[in-house]
Amino acid sequence: MKYQLRGSRDPVVDDSRLIPFAAMDAISQPSPTQVLRDVFGFASFRPLQGEVIHHVSDGGDALVLMPTGGGKSLCFQVPALVRAGTAIVVSPLIALMQDQVQALVQSGVQAACLNSALTAEESRAVEQALLRGELDLLYCAPERLLTPRMQSLLERAQISLFAIDEAHCVSQWGHDFRPEYLQLSMLHERFPAVPRIALTATADDRTREEIAARLGLADARRFIGSFDRPNIRYTVTPKNNARQQLEQFLRREHPGDAGIVYCLSRRRVDETAEWLRERGWNALPYHAGLSAEQRQTNQQRFISDDGVIMVATIAFGMGIDKPDVRFVAHLDLPRSLEAYYQETGRAGRDGLPASAWMVYGHQDVAMLRQLLEESAASDERKRVERQKLEAMLAFCEGTVCRRQRLLAYFDETLPEPCGNCDTCLWPPTTWDATEAARMALSCVYRTGQRFGVAHLVDVLTGKDSDRIKRFGHDQQSTWGIGSAHSAKVWRSVFRQLLAFGYLTVDADGYGSLRLSERCRGLLRGDETLTLRRDPEGRSKRSGTLGRRFIDEKSERLWDALRACRRRLADEQGVPPYMIFHDSTLQAMAEQRPATMAEFAALPGVGETKRARYAEAFIAALADPDSELSGVT
Structure with missing residues (x-):
């Protein structure tokens, strides 16, 4: 009524x-x-x-x-x-x-x-x-x-x-x-x-x-409307021990924040959640293999508690309206830019700064392409899905502003680089990889097109192993010809050759690489190839995203307001953000309303919420120590 x-x-x-x-x-x-x-x-x-x-x-x-x-x-x-x-x-x-x-x-x-x-x-x-x-x-x-x-x-x-x-x-x-x-x-x-x-x-x-x-x-x-989410920072990093990279990202940019970590498989979800818990993070798993009761319990904890990290398959998220998710991390490559946009869009719904962080490697490309080719989908459906995956890979390997590329996929033009993605903040370097790419492609061909990246890298770098000798690959002309480059560089080359369609994955279940029709021009010398150079060593990137105050008093007010919100939410049995979003609390800490009229002027404060909550929050602002004294 x-x-x-x-x-x-x-x-x-x-x-x-x-x-x-x-x-x-x-x-x-x-x-x-x-x-x-x-x-x-x-x-x-x-x-x-x-x-x-x-x-x-x-x-x-x-x-x-x-x-x-x-x-x-x-x-x-x-x-x-x-x-x-x-x-x-x-x-x-x-x-x-x-x-x-x-x-x-x-x-x-x-x-x-x-x-x-x-x-x-x-x-x-x-x-x-x-x-x-x-x-x-x-x-x-x-x-x-x-x-x-x-x-x-x-x-x-x-x-x-x-x-x-x-x-x-x-x-x-x-x-x-x-x-x-x-x-x-x-x-x-x-x-x-x-x-x-x-x-x-x-x-x-x-x-x-x-x-x-x-x-x-x-x-x-x-x-x-515009598809742009300017408060989200997009970052894509080559995969090299994904869990350690994830923990480094969390400690550097989002200590204590709520977020979602997406993995492709249920097993990877369980292992990652357990690994994070062992290191002190409040992490929970979510996937279809858990009981309905366990999924509901974990989801409710994510919604109601502060600082929970949900490690999940893509089955999680569409029904979540939690506004203070500060990051979405991908440990595996999404299947399409639509999926990536939808999943990363669950971060920063309150308009405050948030992160979309992803690591990916050649294994992701190989797995997704293999799953696609082995699926029972029609030829037309497979063609469309290949195009979507290619767009996703182009986004990952591109050297231009990620936001410009992402928006262009949805037919939107961003006139200037965004200044809030990794390629804008830390511009990648490129190199003429034509000769290296020819070496890699030749190695695939001369080893019979039936080996994965790890073995091919060993051949190119001249590794002297029993496996290399067993197959006689130490006698091939490509053995050791790439010793001038590190194994990391060669993995990057193979990843990008896969991403750009010069190589395909055999449906043998072992990730074996095969040459595609596209590689002919490169091998004949009719074209050149420029690739992005992966950064060497650990990332120097730093800077915490999220709410920032200019003085300690505002920080203490923020803590008191969160404590007040938590108390009111617990009394009513609702998630804290149902009382007020973080953006409203931040406005309170900055503006410090002392009257009903001033409180009513805050964003997100309607008539009903003013009547219910103004007195409690004004009291918390006036005496934050009293509110914080009840926090254990």
Whole structure:
């Protein structure tokens, strides 16, 4: 049930001051700007947000592409509070819908969800609330939405709009395909007068067209925002003992921060999480091999506790709305730039500085190419996936600004280098690797195209081993011809030859390398090759990302505010960020409000949160020692 306050911006203290819209014939509904200010606590819309919200509030259909952390949820939540009736939000994961419902309730919004986690009695209560018009937003999965019972309920209720979140799930070419999304075109067929908005953070041209076609949104107005996440620093490093590289990165840039570490296999997830715990990090595993109970427990700890590192396969993350994830690390190469963008986008949703850090090596290239060729996918699907992998590899091996290359993949141009990625901050050097590449390719050919990188490097560097002698490779013309370069340099050469398609991986399961058609011109001397030079020795890069204050008093206030937030969250059984995001706490520490009016002016402080929390946080600011004394 939508409510409007009597008076101007007095805090909500009890329901006697609230008037349901159904009983307000003479009172106009609030404007989008009023809702944004009074409910969500923001003074103005972000770029493109206002256009989308006004368009949907006026009854228009929309297809919205906006980066993670760019404010997509408000694009349907604000219209839901402006328009009469209940907004139906289609969401693919229970965790995602529960998270958003909790956050809305914290802001004083009447929201609920229907999913398999509810008992039959709880589901009936939500259904009755829908029919009585008591809900502003109702979240449900596409599977439930498609049931005859749910469609019957919708036909008897007053629906303000349909919001299809994570709309890229409709794409069979995407990384999060959900077949149920293909049937959501029925919303337009059965409810032609109800506006629809489809939203996603990840969609190239092919996926955009597929979303529009499959959801019946061909005539919808398209809002395509910038894919840029300027607060994220992108770094890609050659893999050389990935775990030690990870720990060095964590200690240097993110001590005590919450983050996600992605691995390709379940075994690697378990081993990495255990390894980090042995070294004092608060790390937890997450993958499909764990029991549902264990996954839920670990996920809840990640959401509710500070400084937890989740080590996971890509099965984790889509349903997580945690805004203070300070880093996303990849220990293995993602399959595509879409997947990479989606996964790294889970960092820094609060707009504060965050890191997207990755290590990768020739083993990653070999494994992904082998998995692709051995898959049961159609030839057309394999062709598309090869193109996606090639784009991912080009991103890793490129020498230009990573943000420019990433945005170009999504058809967006960044005029100038970003200054916040490794290639901008520490420009790579390149070298004429034509002759070295010919040596490497010749070695692959003369050893029979049936050996992996480690053996080929041993041949090129002239290693005198029993294995080399057993195969007679010490008698080959390529034995020792590359002794002028270190084994590290040769591994870099092979990695880049694989990345650029001069070599392919045999489907023998051993990572054997074979020559591709592309290498002919290089071997004949018709072309040259420039490669990036991997840095020698340990990285000298330094600098902690994240919240920084100019004095110790602000730091102490920050600690006191976090302690206050934790106490209030524990009392209510909600994650701390549901109370306030880090960005709001940072504003408190910097502005130090002492009155209700000053507190209300902070970003992210709406009417309900001001009434609930202003007194506690103002007290913490006035006496931080008292708040910190209760912290063990």
